[in-house]
Amino acid sequence: MNKKSLGIYVHIPFCQRKCLYCDFNSYDHKNNLKETYTKALIQEIGAFCAEEYFVDSIFFGGGTPTALPLPLLDEILGAISSKFTISNDAEISCETNPGVLKDHSPLREIGFNRLSMGMQSTHDEELKKLGRIHTYDEFLVSYDNAHGVFENINIDTMFALPDQTVESWKTTLDRVKSLDPTHVSCYSLIVEEGTPFGEMELNLPQEDADREMYHMIENILSGYYKYEISNFAKPGNECKHNNKYWQLMPYIGFGCGAHSQLDNTRFSNAYDIGEYIKNPLYKDITELSKNDKISEYIFLGLRLTQGVNKQQFRKLFGQDIDSLFKDVIKKHTLAQTLISDENHIALTGRGIDISNSVMADFIL
Ligand SMILES: C[S@@+](CC[C@H](N)C(=O)[O-])C[C@H]1O[C@@H](n2cnc3c(N)ncnc32)[C@H](O)[C@@H]1O
Ligand code: SF4
Numbered sequence: 001m002n003k004k005s006l007g008i009y010v011h012i013p014f015c016q017r018k019c020l021y022c023d024f025n026s027y028d029h030k031n032n033l034k035e036t037y038t039k040a041l042i043q044e045i046g047a048f049c050a051e052e053y054f055v056d057s058i059f060f061g062g063g064t065p066t067a068l069p070l071p072l073l074d075e076i077l078g079a080i081s082s083k084f085t086i087s088n089d090a091e092i093s094c095e096t097n098p099g100v101l102k103d104h105s106p107l108r109e110i111g112f113n114r115l116s117m118g119m120q121s122t123h124d125e126e127l128k129k130l131g132r133i134h135t136y137d138e139f140l141v142s143y144d145n146a147h148g149v150f151e152n153i154n155i156d157t158m159f160a161l162p163d164q165t166v167e168s169w170k171t172t173l174d175r176v177k178s179l180d181p182t183h184v185s186c187y188s189l190i191v192e193e194g195t196p197f198g199e200m201e202l203n204l205p206q207e208d209a210d211r212e213m214y215h216m217i218e219n220i221l222s223g224y225y226k227y228e229i230s231n232f233a234k235p236g237n238e239c240k241h242n243n244k245y246w247q248l249m250p251y252i253g254f255g256c257g258a259h260s261q262l263d264n265t266r267f268s269n270a271y272d273i274g275e276y277i278k279n280p281l282y283k284d285i286t287e288l289s290k291n292d293k294i295s296e297y298i299f300l301g302l303r304l305t306q307g308v309n310k311q312q313f314r315k316l317f318g319q320d321i322d323s324l325f326k327d328v329i330k331k332h333t334l335a336q337t338l339i340s341d342e343n344h345i346a347l348t349g350r351g352i353d354i355s356n357s358v359m360a361d362f363i364l
Pocket of ligand 1: 021022023024061062063064095096097098116117118119120156157158187188189190191192
């Protein structure tokens, strides 16, 4: 049988303390559930019918996966490798918070080969306002330890923060560059309803400062290639796993709130940790219509610098993107928000600044 490539996401919904901006599915007061949650994950992994696939990316995300004791992470990886065929060059990533773990070398020993560290800022006053549990110096200790052990490290940063100036963001970027990670993610702060930030009066940078902060990233991070709106990598170090999401390739998500996408079907697990533990095999199934899939493929593809590949589009949907979206493409190429050549359609710099409205025009 010709096996198909598959990405695996494992959701670990624990954090030492919730950050003030974060609405991710994670808890800082359910440590008593760590073992039962791990058992539920192992049950879910064991029930998956894996023969058709080989796995070339695994991503432990959260929450903070390293808030789970190492033996439990090891058990989960063991369950995956006894169930699935894993390719020798698989990317195996783990997200971590430098305030939780100082020495990441044991993670390398149990099989992870890529680390994604949440740093956010190099200024302690900004970190404090975000409700982070670490200082910049503590990040540096943790990063230095990891740098000797992991060749492939991502640093997560955030901009457009409360009271942040263009200069302070520039300093953060300069410092990140000098740390020489293989990959950097730069997220513009989203103030989410239901988080403490959603209730607070925040002094946020204006839209033009936000855009100035965004556009300076590429200049400062020379040597890194912007391959997706928020992601910058040294050549060859793009995140394989996230690339699968952006190209609608098959992936399976284990854990509470995790999604899976196989062929035309999307599954999601129970979102609440307690519900998930009660029934880790429950799946909410959505069949995607062809139009839904086309719009989503374009939304995700436009996040990538290379854009949507026209041949690939034709292969997947049996239609020509230039004819299907003739008027939309014409409108946005004239407005210089899209570029369209023989092979690709991609957002321009101006298009990225108003990406939501460009993408909305591709809804069928
Ligand atoms: C799961 S966390 C990374 C690992 C670890 N939990 C940590 O925070 O250090 C994923 C990343 O998403 C970004 N993020 C979370 N909430 C955000 C928000 N409201 N706006 C922008 N970025 C956000 C942060 O950069 C964070 O590092
Ligand atoms: S940003 Fe990371 S550490 Fe902070 S609450 Fe969200 S998942 Fe947890």
